[in-house]
Amino acid sequence: MNVTDPRLLVQPSPLLKQRMRTDQAMRDVLYALLPATLAGLWYFGLAALLVILSSIAGALITEWVFSPAQARSARLLDSSGLLTGLLLGLTLPPALPLWMAFIGGAVAIGLGKLVWGGLGYNLFNPSLVGRAFLGATFPIAMTTWSPGAGPADFFQVYESTLTPPFMQASYDAVTAATPLGLMKFEYQSTPLWDLVIGKTSGCIGETSGLLLILGGVYLAFRRGLDWRMPVSILASVLLFTGALYLLDPAKYPGPLFSLFSGGLLIGAIYMATDPVTSPLTPRGTWIFGVGVGLLVVLIRVFGGFPEGVMYAILLMNSATPLIDRYTQSRVFGKGIKTE
Amino acid sequence: MNALAALFKRGFSHGIHPDELKDQTHALPTQRMPFVERYTLPVHQHLGAPPRPVVAAGQRVQRGQLVAEPGAFVSTALHSPVTGWVRAIGPRRFPGGRYEQAIEIEADRYASQRLRVESPPDWRSLSLEDFVSLVQHSGIVGLGGASLPAHVKYSLREGVKIKTLIANGAECEPYLTNDHRIMVEQPEALLRGIEILHTLLGAEESIIGIELNKPDAIETLRAHIRSDQPIRVVPLRVKYPQGDSKMMIKSILDVEVPAGLHAADLGIIMNNVSTVAAIADYFASGMPYIDRMVTVSGPGIEYPANLVVPLGTPVREVLRFCGGVREDTREVVMGGPMMGTPVASLDEPVIKSSSGLLAFTAEHIARPTEYPCIRCGRCVEACPYFLNPARLAKLARARLYDEMKAFQVMECVECGSCTYSCPSGIPIVQMIRTAKNTLWAKKSKAE
Structure with a gap:
């Protein structure tokens, strides 16, 4: 039995909450994309992984740099920047030079999200803003489709993948048109x-x-x-x-x-x-x-x-x-x- | 079969499915809380005008004796819950933490506490006006939460003909089981109360609406209804806020009560089952409303219980009777967890609307980090009144309260479904309450 009263808070009702949280919802989308991502790696090898990682890096670094110091960890932990980077990466050609993917991620978060006021305030889908930017800026790289090497040659990357920043890419002779093309x-x-x-x-x-x-x-x-x-x-x-x-x-x-x-x-x-x-x-x-x-x-x-x-x-x-x-x-x- | 039928019936749209959390107390028989030394009776425990005290400090009062008379038509009487002495009349802690005028009564520990009250006349001989006046003097208020003095609903407008009487036994708030226990333990009183209201209001049909999670209440009442009584029990889907009067009318009668109108305008009277049973008790023995049923529960309570508690008992005494609260208790709520009031001090007394006392530990009330609204729409799909809580919250944050009126903020019943469903942890209904209060204050200032 209590001898003294407990220290009471006076939080207004309702005190019950459903369990799903925004950061979990974001991570759920990441999990849902995992199979398709792995399939992409299976078909296109290491190059695809590097493109995705560059796009994510561009997104997260931009989010970190342009967020107020006290909001940084919360913003990175809500996983929305990660999701934007991944979604952008998945919509890029596998042979895209990595520096372009990085810029795409940075633009997606910077122009697609942060300038609007951050998560929840943007009018346009951030990853598509990043992709539209890349499509307008690097039209050739964004429409050059290289065939996947398949899992046998996982570690073989395309010639264009490691193009130094701000240099134009040179492509392998073999390209393959997309089904839509x-x-x-x-x-x-x-x-x-x-x-x-x-x-x-x-x-x-x-x-x-x-x-x-x-x-x-x-x-x-x-x-x-x-x-x-x-x-x-x-x-x-x-x-x-x-x-x-x-x-x-x-x-x-x-x-x-x-x-x-x-x-x-x-x-x-x-x-x-x-x-x-x-x-x-x-x-x-x-x-x-x-x-x-x-x-x-x-x-x-x-x-x-x-x-x-x-x-x-x-x-x-x-x-x-x-x-x-x-x-x-x-x-x-x-x-x-x-x- | 009926259960199945109820599941497929449309009921009201939207709403939420919180955990029911009634296992701790739903099977516990009601106990009576012993008398304590001191009682604090806030004078103004309901909507409408405050009653006027008719006793003075030092005066001896009997249990059940009138201590405050109705101050207006929309006001009710207040009676002493205990035989003893009036010790003071002055500001005391009121649920919610503020100070309100209250009558403090010290119990006479050697008194028998037997109720000596006049029996009211046989209800069959009453006109509706006499009935209304007697109910006003019984001190009974609507026990479903809003605390409108009970008699107000029975004083019908000219030309209104009552078709349907509904006893609301939904008890959709998690944890609470006091209405459930009344239906299981006092079916005769409830049915007698329905008979009284049905006859005097001239209703054609009476319905008891009960959520399907109380099968024993449904069975007990069905077994007690005589075949010549025009009363039926309607099982309802377990969904919050099924007990909201307009939602329940939609579920049972498939009628949408227009905004701004009351159910009575459509010939429907709805009362909580506890209110109906209290009216029956009053006309059986003359016992005014001095005790109320309280569910004491929650993760912070040692021994949960359904208690009959004399009004004015301090929260501290009720919790002590239930073995005290766990050490890490951080919040005590009066009422249900969705719409209840936080208790700021354990000195606050049990009042006519205190349906529950729930203790929550730190872990149960921890507010996780708040994220920005991502417009997921869960609140929109939760709101039983089809408001746009996401939009209202955004406007409230900018303090654009007048703009919120255009989004019908005044139709909000503050059920809390939006806050419950928000994955970003935004206190939506809390902000809406602030907006509504500000708008009310502005309106009354303008008048």
């Missing part, structure tokens, strides 16, 4: 199974559709992503490409090819679902998803680039505040007719 410029399709398991050329993490979906299912069960987002994006892409395919199967790619090629899956499952830059409301999420799907198909089919996921998501990011404003739920009890 083959489709767009040579009207040549890739077997679906290769797309599903990832035996194609392309960005490090976006080749294996199966593993990306697996991670997405894990995240959906952990409530780490809003299932409406990938479902609405993928369904609308299927619908729009399916309609085009029915019009002229010789000219337009099939819906399943569209689903599994390029960055659609990684974009739909891991980037469009970034809660900060996508709508809060369920109805808004559907609108955002269909918008992304429509833009992806428009850019891929009618635009100048073979791939359009990045711009589709960035464009819809800019519409998020507007979508949020017009999709507010009706407050309970409001707008009910009374006699």
